[in-house]
Amino acid sequence: MVDFARLKSxxxxxxxxxxxxxxxxGREKNYLSNCAGGADRLSPENLAIVADLLDTTPAYLLGETDEKEKPTGTVAGGLDKADAEILDIIHHLPPEKYSAxxxxxxxxANT
Incomplete structure (x- = not known):
């Protein structure tokens, strides 16, 4: 469960x-307050985005670690920056270029 005191701090x-x-x-302005109060739920995807925006990890916001800082070279989801860039490029390809x-x-990879 998200530690909203940590998130707010x-x-x-x-x-x-x-x-x-x-x-x-892309949510209404009360979304996080609603999540903290139990009226809404912070999805794992949104938790990863919030953690990235706060330069920390989901594990810190969940209270699983006391290490506040995000490890260098990683982005949301634990991918390194190069892997994240590759995924971003692939996701923005038109369908006809995706398979190629x-x-x-x-x-x-096979060379």
Whole structure:
């Protein structure tokens, strides 16, 4: 379960408001307050985005670790920046180029 006291404290440290975080999630301004109060639920995907915006990890916001700082070189979901860039590029390809990109990557991996 998300430790909203940690989330709020980390947001304050980073100069971020709940409203800013909600805007980045594309949610209404009361979304995080509603989650903290139990009226809504923070999905794992949104938790990862919030953690990334606060330069921390989902594990910290869940109270699973006391390490506040996100390990360097990683982005939300634990991917390193190069892997995240590859995924971003692939996800933005038009359907007709998607299969070709996958085939090319498979070919590169087999060399």
């Amino acid at each position: 980390r947001a304050k440290e980073k100069g971020r408001t709940y409203k800013y975080l909600c805007d980045q999630l 990109a996958i085939a090319m990557l498979r070919g590169l």
